[in-house]
Amino acid sequence: MNYKEKIALLLAKETKFDKEQITLLLEVPPQGLGDFAFPCFILAKEIKENPVEIAKIISKELTSDFLEKVEAKGPYINFFISKGNLSSSTLSNIFEGKLINIKEKGKVMIEYSGPNTNKPLHLGHLRNNSLGMAYSNLMEAVGLKVIRANIINDRGIHICKSMLAYQKFANGKTPESEGKKSDHFVGDMYVLYNEKVKENPLLEKEAKELLKKWEENDKETIKLWEKMNKWALDGMKKTYKLFGSEFDEWFFESEFFKKKAGHKLVEEGLTKGVFQKEDNGAVAAILEPEIPNKIIMRGDGTALYATNDLGVTQYRFDKFGIDRCFWVVANEQDLYFKQLFSMFDKLGRKWAKDCHHISYGMVNLTSGKMKSREGTVVDADDIITQVKDIALVEIKKRYSDLDEKEIEKRALAIALSAIKFYLLKNAAKKEITFDPVESLSFEGETGPYLQYSFARAKSILRKANEEGKKYKRENFDLLTHDKEKELVIELGKFSSAVEKSFEQFSLHSIAHNLLGIAEKFNSFYHEVPVLKSDSKELLNARLSLVEATTIVIAKGLEILDIVAIEKM
């Protein structure tokens, strides 16, 4: 039983409320006012007494060996855990591996990234990928079996535009001949098309014809499509590898399109009266009045993205035996996912309630929206390289004698942490305006700051070892310095931060908890000597605290998909 529960039990004896209700009401008061606080307003309502008086009366009845004192302050009862006791329980939990309290069961699939094969990945994809990777890690951390899935949007008119530009204007150039990363080469074709179509609107018609040829399986067209898709995908896979994105399953829209995977569901819906055929043959899902209806098949009987998605989703639940499915997709699709899930609900799929849209805000530039068409995007490879170059300079400024390989390794780790943390530290639903000069820093609330704090802590442990200072994980009750207590309290909040992130589909709770831990640790580091502790016992306690800090930061960074480096 933890202290919160112990206090709740004490209070339950004095009031009408049970332990569970009281546990929910107990809060952590502002600094210095105690370790836990119980607000008496609810009691005041119940027995119609002044909450200040109630606090006074009840606080006198409460005593226990683990409590140093109980204090009534205004309408609050503040509890002070005996010095050291809080540290003892928090550190013990950490060393016993009890970092996270929630436990989930089952197998889930999470779809993220979802690139189009007509252009390379950009900063928007990186936000998507960061969220997808981190949320996957988070789900694993709470006990779920996770299948990471990518859906490749490899067919459609936009793909044909790049193909057409290549056919007409590339003069046989290749990524090799141009010395260009293959997905960037394809992306250039897409931009080229959009330039040329301004001069010659007829190109639009040609692109449509190309799409028709593709749908008719025209040999030459398919050959070109395969060639360019391979270029696009090969290039993207390099970016994924660099960024750290991993996938267990790859779904290709084209395959489901050719299999007509959604058509069976359309039939089913029509039979069940969930879908209706319009006069011109188009099929609409009837979702009103709750949400707007959705057209799921064209008048000519060809498939839309939604048609495919119906098929893909059904396939996932059938083939993989998953209990839940998650989609990491930007908030412009909020309505679409409500419609998709509602369709499955109306079709009678009991797992419809286990479908979740992990929605997030778009990444914009100070100059406005990113537009691949016009080439006004922050390219994923470019931004990683740029940030890495800055990291290289910073490392070389500090160390002149490191070998190149180590420098490279650290620079990449630091660069990726700066980018990923920047993309995860705020609530997922909030928009991001990316300013290249100001956004990515290594100081303040950043990934590198966390890495740095971790490296400092590790450095103390390393030095202790070098100096032959063996320590035991004990004497936690000696951690009574303010800086130590504040750090312990912050470490103790990790579990609830994880819970919050899981519930809210956003990593920012974890991110902010880690910042809090790092801040308290650095403050402690500055003020309290560890290796020069006065006694053997104090050395045990402080080194244990430092070690516990590294354990929690490492776990948090692991969830955020950020590499914790030992030296920085």
Place this chain on the structure above:
RNA sequence: GACCCCGUAGCCUAGUGGAUAGGGCGACUGCCUUCUAAGCAGUAGGUCGUGCGUUCGAAUCGCACCGGGGUCGCCA
């Protein structure tokens, strides 16, 4: 026109009913002979978009309005 999201100091942001609204950037002041200064300590900076309401209590809930973004039957 309808619906969804957002609005917290010059800028970015946490906090979604409770105790003096937490951080960071930028500005200014200090601190490297002591475990990594990518750090620490401190100062200045706030009509929590506006108004009305609910409540003992509102940044947080409701209504109206203003500002920004997004979406709305055959675009991915």
